[in-house]
Amino acid sequence: MFFGQHRIEIKTPEQVRSMRAAGLVVGRTLARVRDAVRPGVTTAQLDALAEASIRDEGCVPSFLGYGEPPFPASICASVNDEVVHGIPGGRVLTEGDVISIDCGAIAFDDAGQGWHGDAATTVAVGPVRDDVAELMRVTEEALWRGLAAARSGGRVGDISHAVASYVHGEGAYGIVDGYTGHGIGTAMHMEPDVPNEGRPGRGPRLREGIALAVEPMITLGDPATDVAADAWTVVTSDGGWAAHYEHTFALTERGVWVLTAEDGGRARLEQLGAAYGGD
Ligand code: MG
Ligand code: MG
DSSP: OEETTTTEEOOOHHHHHHHHHHHHHHHHHHHHHHHHOOTTOBHHHHHHHHHHHHHHTTOEESSTTOTTTTOOSSEEEEETTEEEOOOOSSOBOOTTOEEEEEEEEEEEOTTSOEEEEEEEEEEESSSOOHHHHHHHHHHHHHHHHHHHTOOTTOBHHHHHHHHHHHHHHHSSOEEOSSOOEEEOSSSSSEEEEEOSSOOTTOSSBOOTTOEEEEOOEEESSOOOEEEOTTSSOEEETTOOOEEEOBEEEEEOSSSEEETTSTTTTHHHHHHTTOOBOOO
16 A cells, blocks of 8 residues: 555565564574674675575565665675675675675565565774774664654655764764665655754655655765766765665554564663564
8 A cells, every 4th residue: 555645665574574574584684694703704705604694584685686776685785995895795894894795685475566675884894993983873863762752643854854963962973875774565665755954844754554665875974975887886985985784674553673683672762762563
């Protein structure tokens, strides 16, 4: 069912449970990849691990073959000044690097309909510079502030404002422009866009059954980016390092259910005073 002028896909509670199945596979896969990050590993090795994890759980990688030119891997692996959409390959991680790993999976319901989950995390390769560790903390906390700002009857701009106001309050960080979170469900990228900056009370209305991916992309320097010659990898124009965290959530009758977090987001949402919407 679609709702409103923005053609937002509204899920039934049963469909949200199908999305939870996809989300859990994404969350567990990211945990496995995180555990495998260490100096000497290649991003292609992390991709192989992720694809096996997704397929072993009976799901299909969302990213493989996506877009034009078709994305050639099951994760995006973006290192240091790479923001998002990095293509896994022979690059060897070294101590002090940070790697942002983005992962999507499709779970199929009894009718054969596919449901998507999408999440990302940034991982330190051994000890990293203090400013990089702080960038990671700020970006992850901004994600949770955004998730905690979602409620039925609110607006997408409430999420955007919560992300940006937290980031700006923590220092002179760049909020990457031109890339946003998004609606998600029967496809990975759906209406509406979920910008990382915006005004509270503005934008499409939030209601029970909506599912969105929130994904702040934050830089240590200027937020301007370029796309590399491989047509996918987004890099900062000034070479500053970046972090990227993402979760998929649904609004249920009880509140926010973070479908790609193993605990459904319960712990962080309750810390922030938000209603937890999971089972
Ligand atoms: Mg993603
Ligand atoms: Mg996404």
